Amino acid sequence: xxxxxxYKYLIKKILFLFPPEMAHALIENFLYFMPNFLFxxxxxxxxxITLFGEKMPSPIGIAAGLDKNCKSSSKYLSxxxxxxxxxxxxxxxxxxxxxxxxxxxxxxxxxxxxxxxxSDGAMIILKRLKRLKKVKNxxxxxxxxxxxxxxxxxxxxxxxxxxxxxxxxSSPNTxxxxxxxxxxxxxxxxxxxxxxxxxxxxxxLPRVEDYNxxxxxxxxxxxFNKIGIVIANTKPISDSRLKVGKGGKSGAPLIxxxxxxxxxxxxxxxDSVIIxxxxxxxxxxxxxxxxxxxxxxxxxxxxxxxxPGLARKINMKLKNSRLLS
Ligand SMILES: Cc1cc2nc3c(=O)[nH]c(=O)nc-3n(C[C@H](O)[C@H](O)[C@H](O)COP(=O)(O)O)c2cc1C
Numbered sequence: 001x002x003x004x005x006x007y008k009y010l011i012k013k014i015l016f017l018f019p020p021e022m023a024h025a026l027i028e029n030f031l032y033f034m035p036n037f038l039f040x041x042x043x044x045x046x047x048x049i050t051l052f053g054e055k056m057p058s059p060i061g062i063a064a065g066l067d068k069n070c071k072s073s074s075k076y077l078s079x080x081x082x083x084x085x086x087x088x089x090x091x092x093x094x095x096x097x098x099x100x101x102x103x104x105x106x107x108x109x110x111x112x113x114x115x116x117x118x119s120d121g122a123m124i125i126l127k128r129l130k131r132l133k134k135v136k137n138x139x140x141x142x143x144x145x146x147x148x149x150x151x152x153x154x155x156x157x158x159x160x161x162x163x164x165x166x167x168x169x170s171s172p173n174t175x176x177x178x179x180x181x182x183x184x185x186x187x188x189x190x191x192x193x194x195x196x197x198x199x200x201x202x203x204x205l206p207r208v209e210d211y212n213x214x215x216x217x218x219x220x221x222x223x224f225n226k227i228g229i230v231i232a233n234t235k236p237i238s239d240s241r242l243k244v245g246k247g248g249k250s251g252a253p254l255i256x257x258x259x260x261x262x263x264x265x266x267x268x269x270x271d272s273v274i275i276x277x278x279x280x281x282x283x284x285x286x287x288x289x290x291x292x293x294x295x296x297x298x299x300x301x302x303x304x305x306x307x308p309g310l311a312r313k314i315n316m317k318l319k320n321s322r323l324l325s
Contacts, residue, residue: 007307020102020111031072039078041312044319049082051296052200052226052273054163056138058082059290059324060311063277063298064142064166064204065113069120070128077135080311085298086129087142088168089158091150093121098243105251109281109305112239114247116171117144122157129161140202142166146176148185152192164200164226165193170233171206171248181206181213183220190224200226202275207232207257211264218269228273230298231261235278251301255279259288266293281306283317290323 015023043057050056062084067073073084096118103112119125132139139162143154155165167189169180179185186203193201203221205214214231221227234248235257258278265274276289277298289297303310318324 001309004307004309004313007309012305012307016104016106019100020104021099024102028067028071031075034075036074036078039075039308041078041080041315043080043082043315046319046322046325047082047315049296049324051083052164052228054137056082056296058311058315058318059294059296060280060286060314061085061140061275061296061298062303063300064088064168065115066300066303068118070125070132073139074132074135076311077138079308080315082296082311083138083140083163085140085142085166086125086162087166088117088119088144088171089122089125089141089154090117090119091122091145091154091157092119093124094119100241100243101247103239103241104304105249108251108253109301110249110251110253111301111304112237112242112247112249113234114242114244122154126157126161129158136161137163140164140166140200142168142204144168144171144177148180148189148192151189152196155193156196159197159199162199164202165197166202166204166230167193168204168233169206170204170230177206181208181217183216186217187220187223190221190227194224198226200228200273202228202230202273204230204277205232207235207254207261207278211261214261214265215268218265218272222269222272228275228295230275230277231258231265232278250278251305252279252281255281255285255288259292262289262292262294282310283314283321286314286318287321287323 064085097116145151276294280299281302
């Protein structure tokens with residue numbers, strides 16, 4: 001409660017005086033050096049879910065991008081998030097697009113970004129991940145690459161150190177990924193990944209208008225064990241304030257579309273693991289997605305606007321609602 005109020009009336013106001021990437025770096029470094037017990041959170045059994053046969057203490061997770069370099073996931077887990085997606089990790093260190101590349105749209109509780117995978121690179125991130133042994137089974141590593149081999153190499157680097165993988169072929173900011181968004185490429189990547197690991201694999205898909213793309217990929221992946229999808233990444237958008245002129249919009253404006261995609265897919269793919277990402281800001285959004293059949297939920301932008309008490313608040317209402325029991 002104290003943390004929530006300080007975030008709303010003080011910390012957020014100070015952070016929002018800085019450009020978004022600088023504010024992010026400040027928080028990231030703060031969290032990196034803070035002891036976990038400061039955020040201590042007790043999960044209730046009633047918010048537990050089962051994902052690919054394993055228990056997670058809450059269906060609300062951290063979406064990829066917030067902890068790109070594995071510096072703050074253990075703190076997010078201590079704040080009440082059930083799991084955290086680290087990355088997207090690239091094999092080699094990478095700068096990403098020129099700045100400005102993140103903009104706040106405060107009135108819409110939204111962000112625009114055109115980052116294109118800045119990354120410390122797989123080996124540095126692996127070193128940090130190895131320190132998270134205790135929470136290893138709540139960490140998903142988001143991997144991508146400029147070609148199939150890079151994706152597969154990344155999977156082999158992290159395979160013994162996380163719960164599973166999210167293969168990111170969804171960023172609107174990285175042209176090279178478009179070639180992977182078809183059933184043949186997805187099948188080829190999964191087949192190669194399955195030669196290295198039996199861990200759960202999620203394919204994170206872009207936000208597209210043609211839902212046949214989702215259907216065809218879901219049909220393909222249902223041949224494999226422990227494979228699911230994440231729908232979807234940010235909404236592609238042009239904006240001259242971004243140096244590269246276009247990027248992806250995230251946050252509250254995406255929720256209706258995320259729900260629409262889920263409601264279209266769930267009746268056709270009753271047993272597939274479908275995780276939703278896009279626009280979840282509160283318990284109501286969480287409830288709607290879970291009732292429509294989401295296996296879990298990931299969020300990013302709402303944490304920036306609502307602060308560190310968000311997962312705890314959603315968990316509390318989930319517990320009282322008995323939605324998961
Ligand atoms: C600044 C920023 C960076 C992101 N970086 C990544 C990334 O590296 N990999 C990825 O799969 N998604 C990335 N995303 C997308 C988020 O994981 C998420 O899918 C999207 O923001 C929608 O969720 P939200 O509305 O809760 O933010 C990023 C989003 C933002 C705002």
